[in-house]
Amino acid sequence: MKGPSAWCIDHPVATILLTFALVLLGVIAFPRLPIAPLPEAEFPTIQVNAQLPGASPDTMASSVATPLEVQFSAIPGMTQMTSSSALGSTLLTLQFTLDKSIDTAAQEVQAAINTAAGKLPKDMPTLPTWKKVNPADSPVLILSVSSTQMPGTELSDLVETLLARQISQIDGVGQINITGQQRPAIRVQASADKLAAIGLTLADIRLAIQQTSLNLAKGALYGESSISTLSTNDQLFHPDEYSQLIVSYKDGAPVHLRDVAKVVNGSEDAYVQAWAGDRPGVNLVISRQPGANIVETVDRIQAALPGLEAMLPASVEVKVLIDRTQTIRASLHEVEITLLIAVLLVVAVMALFLRQWSATLIVSAVLGVSLIASFALMYVMGFSLNNLTLVAIVVAVGFVVDDAIVVVENIHRHLEAGDGMREAAIKGSGEIGFTVVSISFSLVAAFIPLLFMGGVVGRLFKEFALTATSTIMISVVVSLTLAPTLAALFMRAPVHNANNKTTFGDRLLAGYEKGLRRALAHQRLMIGVFFLSLGLAVAGYIFIPKGFFPIQDTGFVLGTTEAAADISYGDMVKKHLAMAEIVAADPAVQAFSHSVGVSGSNQTIANGRFWIALKKRGDRDVTASQFIDRIRPQLMKVPGIVLYLRAGQDINLSSGPSRAQYQYVLKSNDGATLSTWTQRLTDKLRSNPAFRDISNDLQLGGSITHISIDRSAAARFGLTASDVDEALYDAFGQRQINEFQTQINQYNVILELDTQQRGKAESLNYFYLRSPLSGEMVPLSALAKFDAPTIGPLSIAHDGMFPAANMSFNLAPGVALGDAVILLNQAKAEIGMPTAISGNFQGAAQAFQSSLASQPWLILAALVAVYIILGVLYESFVHPLTIISTLPSAGLGAVIMLWICGQDFSIMALIGLVLLIGIVKKNGILMIDFALEAQRSRGLPPEEAIYQACITRFRPIIMTTLAALLGALPLMLGYGTGAELRQPLGIAVVGGLLVSQALTLFTTPVIYLWLERLFHRHSHPPAPAPATALATTD
Incomplete structure (x- = not known):
């Protein structure tokens, strides 16, 4: 029965056309793959926001946060619940297990809010609201909107009702947060003096407005021939209309609202502001929908902006402040360049060793087909083009050519022996087929533990592992089908001449033969070297500093400001503007925005936010981390405020x-x-x-x-603590007492004291309440005392x-x-x-601790998986140990190279070590497979068999190792956007390959003989070593 290679050699047209179909599928799939910085790693998280304007942090925590937390704690699958309560707001963050459906969690959260509603304060303007968030996802685009003529409230309204709504309808757009928003409102600013003189309270004003500005159903007139809808002017829309309201009568004359208060257009919160650079404005922070193509989403927004700007007044300017796709595009471009360099280096190695363009082109064809076809499988599996999947393909370059090299080199050896093209192709591919399958299957086995990594790290590397393994499996098929087919058609026997004896490969082989004979003559020394490398590798792993993910330079810096807790809004604005001048003066900054006040996740006036976009990596002389170190001392010169900066990361695990x-x-x-x-x-x-x-x-x-209420004194006037609280809330809480609706939005009416009075504690002395018993006006000072x-x-x-x-x-x-x-x-x-x-x-530190605890088990699981696969393939308990003995030196090399390069042992370095487990044992497979076949078919003793195996397989071992090393070298030496994430993996692989190649070529044959004697001494007495193997040269 013919094997697959022989069938393909006999059917070259079918083989080539089927291969072309694979390539075509990959070409079609490639442009359809989503583009992202990293694989999709949705972290099921829901944020709940509750508002009670004017309520103290303690009130929000005890009367709002606690009742909600009690109900939320009963939701199954919740792993973490945090809350932060500040003046007038509570923000709760609920995180769930990764296998929890976010839609199910949202339904349960809404049910819990409904259950808790009865225990929440009655005067909350609205029930708490929730939204789905993904902490691992960063904003993809930040737009700044400013105007030189339009007031901030009008600009905010325009952004919310027009710009944000239009952008939210664009395919791929997820959440849009508006920072620095000043939502329009009508503010009623009452004078305590005038109210007291007329005998009115703020409660009278509040009730008058609530009863005279309504928007209720009125019905319709149903006539015999027509129906007419009823409408009234019951709803007020403008300050002038509110000013004319009659709130009371004094001596028979009406008292209008304008007599006791100013009614003005303003904002819902008077203490919030954002800037784009040095211009006041509003920022739109745009995130993508899960699974959406980031680049395409941003391109759609950019394409829609000119049309949207045409709908805006001429004075309004929309600028792209931060575009995350610039760094994503640059990072992916760097990976693509790295991939191209790796391919060229590998092809150059093939040409150097094979010395035949036909063989080199066959290996190159297998490489190209395997890489392009992998895009089709990525598309089927729902993966994206991102830093990790592309790195997996870069690393796979070395794996893919391994299979092709082994096949082509063995065919090349038969051609050198004088076989014809077809005969050499059939013999060469048939002899090496099992070896290729063994190498690839055991390599795939090393990736299996990655598929079972837990947490968000496991989700990130699932795509990496499956992309690499699918590319490897494609290469196995193509190497055993296309490669021998093309070899039978195009490979010629090499031309022998005198120059062939002095080639670099021949000199290298001669040197290896000499070293191998010495190693076999000093077997105890080689065993000692093996155990020494094992001990040093374990010690190196224990003592090398451990890390999570490298800090990336994404060109995006986030900042949080913190000032004195009792700072005024005006002083906070001044300090922010002073810091903004320093940021703007730094030559690395391309654009920036900042905001103060309670907006979004910022809950206090004493805190603010900065978003800084740095110039392209090639246009600045510092990394993001170096920029932070450089600007930090300058920012510290602004007194009374601190700006904490951190480099934005593609991997963000903070809740x-x-x-x-x-x-x-x-x-x-x-x-x-x-x-x-x-x-x-x-x-x-x-x-x-x-x-x-x-x-x-x-x-x-x-x-x-603090105001201490004398409850006995209050009771004499028929007043309660509740009456006092209500009065204070009316005066100082920016209380939302009414609302009015238009066709496009809903707006609030805010009640407060006059701006000159609400900021002074002395105004409490002019504060009056009406006694429900006598109707007289009672000063607050008669009911309470004011503490320091x-x-x-x-x-x-x-x-x-x-x-x-x-x-x-x-x-x-x-x-x-x-x-x-x-x-x-x-x-x-x-x-x-x-x-x-x-x-x-x-966040990241917690995920690091979890990954640190599982690292030894992950390495052990990879070793066990490889051992099991090799044991099944070789039907032996012993030979897999010989093959796995190649790994300690690789681990030692990885640790040494990381230490030399000043890198800690991060998750990326761990993945590099797992890759080494798959790569390095190839040397052992190539040797052991040949030695076992020589013992079985030719009856050679173990010493002669392993010697011939080492010499015969030396060239493919060197070629495949160099291919893997050169495939990883561009990752190690990478420069540009995103290089920080890729470098530890490349460093670990290059270091591991260098050391393992230097040692395993000599230790593996010795360990093979040692295990042969140890496990088979009764059934296979050791034969005398052949002179060719044990001869030494002094």
């Missing part, structure tokens, strides 16, 4: 806004104790040079003016319903995350932190 790359959370039942020890730990870490930008979110310096201002938190955080404090930190250059974890735990022990306070890492 919420963070001041730095890494997060650590402390929890306790006692909030006061928690605050004390959090500050002590923060101070301790700030004294350690390994940490940068240490901060926490306590913000305890907020000023609180005290200090309190600006925000209150919960983690799993417990009071929590969130710490953030960056690392100094050269400090690995694994070292930082150890140092942080040491700092806790040194300050004597009580056991009542628990702590755990979150």
